[in-house]
Amino acid sequence: MLVATLQVKNLPDALHAQLAERARQAGTTMSDYVTRLLERDLGRPTVDEWLAAHPLPASGPQIDVRAVLDDVRAEYAPDVVAPAP
Template identity: 55%
Template structure:
């Protein structure tokens, strides 16, 4: 098994890790391995973007019209970033109804 040594860990970070490991009933080593494992199980932004680019586009949905409808339905101002979440939810709902 490989070995990893982390130097220059700030005392407050070390204390926080030790406290969390203790509450989980784990050694600090096991707790940090769990954290690293969880982090590496998630795709990087680059991997996520690449996967989205490889997936087929959703057919039969006019994105501009959908965004406008969601803005009206949820009273979201034009240019607001929160429309992304709302549009995603509506698109998923509509695709399930088909």
């Protein structure tokens, strides 16, 4: 099995400290902790994948799910810029 290396540049010190603390609390290395975070995230469908598998009924309310999620993300983390469509 091949094992790749991932380097994260410009990681804010506060985020690094939080990851280190979470890894310590979990009794694991930061590398293993971040690997588990990535595996968990990639195991979930993207919004587009979920919407493709769960289409809205044609007669139901027409909701711009992406716009609603962007609004919620802006409220939850206003310093994070939402990706362009």
